[in-house]
Amino acid sequence: MxxxxxxxxxxxxxxxxxxxxxxxxxxxxxxxxxxxxxxxxxxxxKTVKKNEYLFDLTGHALHLSDDIAKEFIFNELNLGKELVAVERKSVILMDDEFIPYPFQYNLSYLEENKRNLCVIEFLKTNYKNLHQTDNTNTNNLSFYRSFEQFCYSTLGKGISELFMIPYNEKLWATKAKDMGIEWMGKYVPKPNFEKIIEGAFVKKEVDGSGYNAHFYYPKxxxxxxxxxxxxxxxxxxxxxxxxxxxxxxxxxxxxxxxxxxxxxxxxxxxxxxxxxxxxxxxxxxxxLKWNVVRAFFVAVPSKKTPPFTWIYVPDPKNKIYRIGNFSLFSPSLSTNNEDVLYIECSANHEELEKLPTYEQIKDEIEKITQLDIDKIKLIEIIDICPGYPIxxxxxxxxxxxxxxxxxxxxxxxxxxxxxxxxxxxxxxxxxxxxxxxxxxxxxx
Ligand SMILES: Cc1cc2nc3c(=O)[nH]c(=O)nc-3n(C[C@H](O)[C@H](O)[C@H](O)COP(=O)(O)OP(=O)(O)OC[C@H]3O[C@@H](n4cnc5c(N)ncnc54)[C@H](O)[C@@H]3O)c2cc1C
Structure with a gap:
């Protein structure tokens, strides 16, 4: 009552x-x-329990930057001792290699011709911006009409076409030219010139760049x-x-x-x-428009897949856009010597027929996890709707x-x-x- x-x-x-x-x-x-x-x-x-497995509706890494939110979570909710700081270990899959994230600061991991394309086009873009004769302020996000324009005008053709545009088009299930810029803020910071150039010639293992270099997760x-x-x-x-x-x-x-x-x-x-x-x-x-995220949850033998919290998959030939491993969020989410992985695909809500079946992504899962498919056990498939407001x-x-x-x-x-x-x-x-x-x- x-x-x-x-x-x-x-x-x-x-x-x-x-x-x-x-x-x-x-x-x-x-x-x-x-x-x-x-x-x-x-x-x-929320966290779902299915048989002996526990998993979130794909990876939920808690990033805290606001003092009011920190005070609320750590003190009012008294979660200070329950939340553990976890290091992001994320990579991008490109040409069968894993490139450390963020892409633009690790160009030295690319094949030489691709690295050169990224650097040259980035330098050209910056040169053009420096010598802009009108009064436009390219530092101001509202200057850009679309996400596509932002990418080409700040990162150049190489970085845009190899990672930024294909990855985001898959995630958002929307063409970059049709996407606005209001969502970007902390998620797509303005590129740091020195870091791009240095990262194009010096290989670094871990780079604490981006809004999610560390995150909190419950014990x-x-x-x-x-x-x-x-x-x-x-x-x-x-x-x-x-x-x-x-x-x-x-x-x-x-x-x-x-x-x-x-x-x-x-x-x-x-x-x-x-x-x-x-x-x-x-x-x-x-x-209003949105995407639907189809999340596949699978159990795999512990510690047998590449050791990354999550892997971005920008190649449009792949239906998967990201794979993550809950065990690297917290060992408490491993069970019986198995890790639980989440595998994400997305489609516009008006094109749900584009969401793949498990059969349709099996080959991709095998290739990315480097495991035979008979070692991979499907636990659950969940459509998260809406996933991302477009x-x-x-x-x-x-x-x-x-x-x-x-x-x-x-x-x-x-x-x-x-x-x-x-x-x-x-x-x-x-x-x-x-x-x-x-x-x-x-x-x-
Ligand atoms: C795939 C994915 C991955 C994500 N990863 C991260 C991450 O790593 N880190 C991070 O910080 N954030 C992440 N997020 C975002 C995070 O999940 C959201 O910001 C947050 O959970 C949203 O909370 P909310 O209260 O706004 O909405 P919701 O959690 O959706 O709450 C809305 C509630 O309304 C209820 N409801 C709906 N219709 C009705 C109705 N008619 N009557 C009554 N109740 C109704 C629903 O059941 C639901 O409980 C992710 C989101 C997705 C989709």
Whole structure:
């Protein structure tokens, strides 16, 4: 029985964003309930148990850069002792060789002609930028119309065509010329000139570059440990198996089948296209786009595959775009002398027929893991939908106008899917905290 049908705040979705909002609102004594359609907390940041195997919905490496998020996780949730700092050991598979990540800082690992192409084209691009005669500021991301233009104008043809464009086109299931730049920020930093040139001639084993050189991961229990830590303090607010089936924005009512909840403020962390369909704004769903990640989980003999946390596979001939090994996130995810690997493929949500079957990727798995296929045991196949909200060229206008319409109705969207952004777990937690702060401020 859910307490009180009249709530100050109703939150939709018990992923990290919804859970974090509820946690903070509870601390302020603000009357809140959280409705979740499944029977567990965590959303995309959950850990699945299948037979003796434990795995996340592909690798979930926790990167922490925000002091507020760190304070929340380490102190308020008291996870300081439970989270272990793990070194990223990631590589790129190219021409049957593993090249250390990031690609642009390790060009010396390429065949000579490819290395030369990358360096020459990068130098030409930089020369052109230095001698730009108009007032355009190439350091400003908003200068670039598309991801493709950013790549060619900052990295040059070689790095763009060998890695940046093919890898991202596979991951996002979208052509680089059709992708905007708003998602890039910390994920694709502006190239460092010295590091590119040095890395083209000097081989380095490990380079702590990029936003994810180190990450945190729970000692045990998979990434679910993080979601559970938030949920543990707000059990009384969270109602499972409550699929929201309608939202009346005018009368401020949420429906779960024939149950109705009135709210003063609504925080939605459920996927934005789904939320719009539940409201009378459905005729204006503004054609949001997303990909679906098909994740294959396999068990392999321990320590017999290449020793990398994850391997990027940019070659368009391969259907797989990334393979990771959970045992290198935490040994607690190995079992019975077996490691669990995740294998990711992606397709645009309007082209699901492009998602491969296990049969169709067996050869690729064999080649990348360097194991005979009879040593590889398929555990599970899961479609993560939506996987990545796609930033097409009109993403900003569409999402901003939807948010404005919703804010006028006292609806705050939060999290990777609620606010329709390329967000990490840290970002989604921060979004949840910010959403609760907005309500706390309004209440004062
Ligand atoms: C393949 C993949 C790999 C990733 N790897 C990383 C990584 O390495 N590091 C990292 O930091 N982040 C990673 N992320 C991102 C991370 O998973 C998300 O940022 C975060 O989990 C999003 O949390 P959320 O609360 O915004 O959304 P969600 O976790 O999706 O939560 C939304 C909740 O809403 C519920 N819901 C949906 N519809 C309804 C409805 N009608 N009624 C009620 N409830 C509903 C869902 O069941 C779900 O529980 C990855 C994501 C993917 C897809």
């Amino acid at each position: 859910i307490k009180g049908e009249n709530q100050k705040v109703v939150i939709l979705g018990a992923g990290l964003a919804g859970l974090s909002s509820a946690f903070k609102l509870k601390k302020q004594g603000i009357e809140t309930i959280l409705l979740e359609k499944t029977s567990i907390a965590g959303g995309t940041a 045990s229990g998979g990434i679910q440990t993080l979601s559970n830590a938030i949920y543990g303090d707000i059990r009384d607010l969270v109602y499972f198996n409550q699929e929201v089936t309608g939202v009346d924005l005018e009368n401020k009512e949420v429906f779960c089948g024939n149950k109705k909840y009135k709210y003063q403020y609504l925080i939605s962390s459920i996927p934005l296209p789904e939320f719009l369909k539940l409201t009378n704004l459905s005729d204006k769903d503004r054609n 930033y097409d060229l009109s993403w900003k206008e569409k999402v901003n106008s939807i948010k404005k319409d919703l804010e006028e109705k006292d609806v705050i969207v939060a999290g990777r899917y609620g606010s329709w952004k390329y967000e990490s777990m840290e970002d989604s937690i921060m979004d949840g905290i910010i959403a609760s702060n907005l309500i706390i401020q309004k209440g004062q």
